[in-house]
Amino acid sequence: MPVQSHADNVVRDTAGRSIRVDAPFTRIISLYGAHTRNLKNLGLDDEIIGICPMDVWAGKRTFSYHDGLEKFLAARPDLVLIRPMIDLAYTALVKGMEKAGIIVVSLQPGSVDEMFDYWIALGVLTGKVNQARQMVCSFKNEIAGIQAVTQAIADKKQVYFEAIHSRMKTFTPGAMAIFALETAGGVNLAQDAPSVRGTNIAFYGKERILSHAHEIDVFLAQKGAMNQPTIEMIKNEPGFDVIRAVKENQIFIVDEKIVSRPTMDLLKGIHTIADMLYPGMLEKGGVQ
Numbered sequence: 001m002p003v004q005s006h007a008d009n010v011v012r013d014t015a016g017r018s019i020r021v022d023a024p025f026t027r028i029i030s031l032y033g034a035h036t037r038n039l040k041n042l043g044l045d046d047e048i049i050g051i052c053p054m055d056v057w058a059g060k061r062t063f064s065y066h067d068g069l070e071k072f073l074a075a076r077p078d079l080v081l082i083r084p085m086i087d088l089a090y091t092a093l094v095k096g097m098e099k100a101g102i103i104v105v106s107l108q109p110g111s112v113d114e115m116f117d118y119w120i121a122l123g124v125l126t127g128k129v130n131q132a133r134q135m136v137c138s139f140k141n142e143i144a145g146i147q148a149v150t151q152a153i154a155d156k157k158q159v160y161f162e163a164i165h166s167r168m169k170t171f172t173p174g175a176m177a178i179f180a181l182e183t184a185g186g187v188n189l190a191q192d193a194p195s196v197r198g199t200n201i202a203f204y205g206k207e208r209i210l211s212h213a214h215e216i217d218v219f220l221a222q223k224g225a226m227n228q229p230t231i232e233m234i235k236n237e238p239g240f241d242v243i244r245a246v247k248e249n250q251i252f253i254v255d256e257k258i259v260s261r262p263t264m265d266l267l268k269g270i271h272t273i274a275d276m277l278y279p280g281m282l283e284k285g286g287v288q
Helices: 033-041 069-075 084-089 091-099 112-126 129-150 176-183 206-211 231-235 266-277
Strands: 005-007 010-012 018-020 028-030 048-051 079-082 103-106 158-164 169-171 201-203 218-223 251-255
Touching: 010 112, 028 033, 033 048, 033 112, 033 129, 069 091, 079 084, 079 112, 084 091, 084 103, 091 103, 112 129, 112 176, 129 176, 129 266, 158 176, 158 201, 176 266, 218 266, 231 251, 251 266
Parallel strands: 028 048, 028 079, 079 103, 158 218, 218 251
Antiparallel strands: 005 010, 010 018, 158 169, 169 201
16 A cells, blocks of 8 residues: 555545545644655645654744643644654644544655655645646656766666664665665665664664675765764764775765655755766766
């Protein structure tokens, strides 16, 4: 089952809620940074009455799932956009909002195909379906332009892409971060990574990483709230000194916001990774 789906004016979310949209929602609170980014990209502004504390949008009030129910009720939203983690961990808040008549929708796509459906679902909820379709279209066009250049690389670099350093975790093959890596012309060395609890994160372990030590041309790590690696930390990890990428100083850190979030910023992530792996290649290929 897809993470979210839409048929005409009905949106089905991750938790199985079916929301019939007879008119666009106009008082929306977003509790996930990716939702906020996408709503902005769809051209919404006055309709957004609340965003997350980490989001940047001038003049918008911030809300968090740590806030009390009263704060949400006082703002009188007609739609609160969340993600599955909030649904599972803050049940009382979610149930309280729903009891008060606020529509709650939980969305978080796990793959690029699901991301396209998710953008359209946001379009259905906000009356911006045409803009959402345009987003999908321009994303696909840009990807095609990048792939035309990267697919022609004869000797592709082999990459280990770290998701969480302290736990030796990588990404599952279908994850957005791996899509970004492969579109940028890299080869994912951890294709046998098993998913952890159905997420996009996979436990890999030091032993398995080191079994690829001589093949790893580039060691790539994402940096974000859950993972704050530094190049020194990776270099000084016991045993990592045998990894080719470590010996040759081919260690790079990339912001998780541009590789793991379902937004148009994924294009920036692909460009960033391509420049790390093959400096100047996209420009030479005429891709801006």
